[in-house]
Amino acid sequence: MKKAETNVPEDKLENESGNKLETSSGPVKNPVVTEPVKKNSTAEKEKSKKSPAKKPTNKKPPLYIALGVLFLIAVSAIGLAAYDFWLLRAQTSVNTQLANTQSELNNAQRELSNTQRGFETRINQLGQQLQTTKNQLSAEIQARKNEQSEHKAVNAALQNITEKLGRNSIAWRMAEVEYLLTVANHRLTLAQDRQTAINIFETADSRLEAIADPSLLKVRREIASELTALRAMPTVDIPGLALQIGSLAETVEQLPLMDQKRLAVASEKRESAASVKWQEIPTVVWNDIKSLVQVRRHQQPTEPLLPPQQAWFLYQNLQLKLEQARLAVLKQNTAVFAQSLEEVSQWLSSYFETKSAAVISMQETVKNLRTIELQPTIPDVSGSLRELRSAMNARSTMNTSFGAITQ
Secondary structure, three states: OOOOOOOOOOOOOOOOOOOOOOOOOOOOOOOOOHHHHHHHHHHHHHHHHHOOOOOOOOOOOOHHHHHHHHHHHHHHHHHHHHHHHHHHHHHHHHHHHHHHHHHHHHHHHHHHHHHHHHHHHHHHHHHHHHHHHHHHHHHHHHHHHHHHHHHHHHHHHHHHHHHHHOOOHHHHHHHHHHHHHHHHHHHHHOOOOHHHHHHHHHHHHHHHHHHOOHHHHHHHHHHHHHHHHHHHOOOOOHHHHHHHHHHHHHOHHHOOEHHHHHHHHHHHHHHHHHOOOHHHHHHHHHHHHHHOOOOOOOOOOOOOOOOHHHHHHHHHHHHHHHHHHHHHHHHOOHHHHHHHHHHHHHHHHHHEOOOOHHHHHHHHHHHHHHOOOOOOOOOOOOHHHHHHHHHHHHHHHHHHHHHHHHO
């Protein structure tokens, strides 16, 4: 037997007494058949009788669980509050740093703007200077072009003159060498200037080397031999000799005269006689008697003693002789130089104390000076000039012949 189908929406079903069944109110589409329900309730009662009834468990949650939940909620709230506070402070610090960074950025932007303006100003100045330099350079280039054009015109004129005169560049160089050799000969023969002559000969040889003409090798060989002869000449230190003779003239007044020594010996004898004791009187008298007669041997006639007032003239004359010797050194006059020194040596031997160290030193110096040759033998340096002129004449003759043939 099939059960009847019902369409009942179930909302809440409670079975407290076992017989009571509550259903949610609502429209019933189909009629409820109460009979099968009763059968079910009867079956349930029988089932409940067979099994012991269980009491419903409606226990409340414990208190500590609620407190724990409340504690967790409180801790979470405190943590959230602390986190919010920390976020607030961190936000403040971040805002401060951001403000400082913004300020530094503004300052950097201002400095960058100032630097940029400075750069722009400097660039403008450099542009102006560059433009000025370009203008000056253009003016200089134009001036150089004008000078070059003038130089070309002058060269063209010189070339025309050279062609008219029949002389080329080699001829001009050879003429320059001829002039140098002529000047070297004049400096050596007239002014006795050996060093200048050597320098001029070296310059002439370099000019001939630049020409590089085999026909001028004879001239270069002559120049080389003449340079060797000039370098072998003894050198005379004219300024050194003049200074040495001047120093001798300054020491003349320190030389002791022969009369002064004799007077000094006589005064010493008078002083010793005045201070003698009476016991030594016989000895002193005997020495005076012996000194009345003195025998001296002279190879030359004895000259009279100079009075004291004439000693000054003797010193002045000796100084004048030394000055005359110095003037002869400057003029390179060997004869006058040797004669003046000879007179100085004679005066030293005749009027000055020959055993004095100062007189002996001056005599030795004068003797050494007398052996110096102020004008050494000058070698002949005209051979190179003659060879050059011969080469120039041969070249001129060759050019003339070649011109006649071409015509």
